Amino acid sequence: MKHEELDAALDSFGDALASATRVTPGNALRPEDIAVDGVAPSDEVAQYALTLGDDSLILAQRLAHWISRAPELEEDVALGNIALDILGHARSFLTYAGLAWDKSEDDLAYWREEEEFTSLWIVEQPNGHFGVTIMRQLIVSIFQHLLYQKLVSSADETLAAIAAKAVKEVDYHRDHAIQWTIRLGQGTEESAEKMRHALDILWPYVDEMFRDEAVHQRLEGIAVLPSTLRDAWQEEITAVLTDAGLQIPSTGQAMVYGRRGEHSEHLGYVLAEMQVLARKHPGASW
């Protein structure tokens, strides 16, 4: 079949972009653009982009599970939107990283082994009940918001451009998590108890987010040093928890090293589900 015929056949279905959902928002830097126009980063920058991409990919995979299971329809839409944004960030970071190694976003997402992933433990944690998901979102979205705000000034133009888009979206994610934390913290005794429980089980994975690794230290001016975000993060989350009538728990900090490929038991299952179909059909296009 000729291209024109195929285009005509596809056009018969109407507007290709008529989705209520922001698949490719406004002036977004799309992964497709990075793949075509992007300049390959150094191996070091690619390693850094990979860490950011892996966090977003695993978090999006987790959040996507809520679609069709949320407490109310509005939350199916909201969590779906957030997952979609975060998946978009993952795709941009992974596409950019892949340029250094001649790999696509899908090569990196579907064909790496568990120990090659660099995600943080906090994003691998199970969804639990809605309160656990909201608390995980609160912890991560405040972190990502601070991170992308700084990454906008990175000397690496592509990372800066991805961050410029992501920061606006993560600002909304942060707001969503803050509103729900306050609502649930102040709602009923049951909801407050569930939020305290969520804090207890997630708090041990906070320190890992702020640990500077060699990859950060070698990329001065390009990467954001996670340790520099700690104070602002602590101040912001304390204020939200106070508004919600909650407190930072006294739990200790787990000795975890996701950035070095040492993962929670959960990641294996996340990857098994995510990769199963692609791996059944090596070399296939979809």
Next chain:
Amino acid sequence: MAPSAPQEPGLSAVPSYEEEQSQARFDALIDRDARVEPRDWMPEPYRKTLTRQVSQHAHSEIIGMQPEANWITRAPSLKRKSILMAKVQDEAGHGLYLYSAAETLGTSRDELNDQLLTGRAKYSSIFNYPARSWADMGAIGWLVDGAAIANQVPLCRASYGPYGRAMVRICKEESFHQRQGFEILLALSRGTEAQKKMAQDAINRFYEPSLMMFGPPDDQSPNSQQSMAWNIKRFSNDELRQRFVGMIAEQVKVLGMTLPDPELHYDEVKKQWIHKDLNWDEFMNVIKGNGPANSQRLERRREAHREGAWVREAATAYAAKQAQSEVA
């Protein structure tokens, strides 16, 4: 309905002068092919028919999220995952517009949701088939959304304003969904042998159920005529089915696949498409609740509702506290 003074048996059947006037105004509106709006007087059977139709449509959007959500976490590329997430999320949005439209007819969303969860309300029976393979994401988009569009485009002109307006937006998004489904099948049809086989298998399974989405043949569809007289429905079940089958008979050629219907052909004399006999016994059985996935679909809705109860209660309690502190 507001309680009224007790009347002599039989007398309530006789319309009052006001009712006759209202009925005449309504009839004139329908004759002019104008829109009925929520504040307009409407006959009870019209309200009831629409409430049933709009809410069933909303329920179908919500239940219809499940077969597709089943593949979000396993989508074979990140781009496909992103498109599928957007699509399922659109469906939640469609459910929301439609519940809003149904609420303008006087039944609350909570009540409509309760009808769904208790099995008193129906939804499109096609969602009671399991989505077994990735190719089902293509077949559902192409055939199921395609049939839905064929049904829904005329509904954009439905006499009830809020329904018609909701449909305009929904149809636009549905055509995006159908295109995405077709693209999934197109990629598979150009792929490996295993991918082609997967695509053909999905088409085989969804062909007949998608033709049955238009409802029983005209001579066995007792409510259709009244709906057409009220300008809710514009074409009969068989007319819409004809239009759809003609469309997919052409499109399947682009895929290089076949429809599982050796009898399918265009009869030049009768000027219509002839397709195989559809299994209406199976259709009725699925409607009764005996489809492969009826139990699973409803239970997922009930579970989400149950598990989310504490969240909704907390949100309500918080809103009440806020309102109180504003007063104080």
